[in-house]
Amino acid sequence: xxxLDASLRRTIYDACLTxxxxxxxxxxxxxxxxxxxxxxxxLARLASSRVIVLQPGxxxxxxxxxxxAVPTPFRVETSHHAVYANCAWDAFGVPIMLREPARVEAACxxxxxxxxxxxxxxxxxxxxxxxxxxxxxxxxWDDLVFT
Amino acid sequence: xxxxxxxxxxxxxxxxxxxxxxxxxxPPQAWHLAKAWFSADRGAPEWQRxxxxxxxxxxxxxxxxxxxxxxx
Numbered sequence: 001x002x003x004l005d006a007s008l009r010r011t012i013y014d015a016c017l018t019x020x021x022x023x024x025x026x027x028x029x030x031x032x033x034x035x036x037x038x039x040x041x042x043l044a045r046l047a048s049s050r051v052i053v054l055q056p057g058x059x060x061x062x063x064x065x066x067x068x069a070v071p072t073p074f075r076v077e078t079s080h081h082a083v084y085a086n087c088a089w090d091a092f093g094v095p096i097m098l099r100e101p102a103r104v105e106a107a108c109x110x111x112x113x114x115x116x117x118x119x120x121x122x123x124x125x126x127x128x129x130x131x132x133x134x135x136x137x138x139x140x141w142d143d144l145v146f147t
Numbered sequence: 148x149x150x151x152x153x154x155x156x157x158x159x160x161x162x163x164x165x166x167x168x169x170x171x172x173x174p175p176q177a178w179h180l181a182k183a184w185f186s187a188d189r190g191a192p193e194w195q196r197x198x199x200x201x202x203x204x205x206x207x208x209x210x211x212x213x214x215x216x217x218x219x
Contacts, residue, residue, distance in 0.1 A: 013188070089180065090181075097185045128153070130173060136214075
């Protein structure tokens with residue numbers, strides 16, 4: 001890992017944690033004072049080491065787990081901002097990573113009925129509902145968008 | 148990984164999409180998994196993805212020992 005890789009990782013997660021946003025290549029270039037080509041190359045290295053997931057066409061960040069750069073069915077609302085998580089597991093991860101309580105707003109994968117779960121970083125929720133992992137763990141990285 | 152109202156809705160979804168049933172987890176167990184996975188500061192210079200053996204140990208500690216959870 002190069003110093004730019006490490007700097008980008010810090011910058012990416014700082015933005016997620018403090019502002020609830022996943023930065024673009026242009027924003028990362030400004031934040032790190034690195035040419036966008038270097039940022040792209042560094043993001044590709046971070047993706048190949050499975051730190052982040054990139055959007056297939058643009059090379060922009062798609063996932064900085066547990067945060068999603070694009071809207072998903074897993075909205076997580078904290079006292080400061082609302083973010084999108086990549087999946088149900090990641091939705092639980094957001095308040096844990098932020099170290100503050102949050103409300104997960106999702107929908108039943110089957111019928112679409114709203115599911116709202118208060119999730120604390122300090123203890124498991126006592127909530128109804130179940131999480132379903134559709135793909136065996138060994139194949140998650142075949143397509144992290146569908147697990 | 149999706150959320151469902153209950154296991155019956157998971158079964159319906161699997162039938163609808165002709166998917167084999169995967170692994171079902173209640174919110175408390177999912178929270179423990181997320182707690183172990185996301186507590187670290189991923190922006191810290193020293194952070195690294197845990198090696199496979201460590202992930203397997205984590206799964207084992209949460210009694211996720213079925214073949215579904217094997218990583219290799």
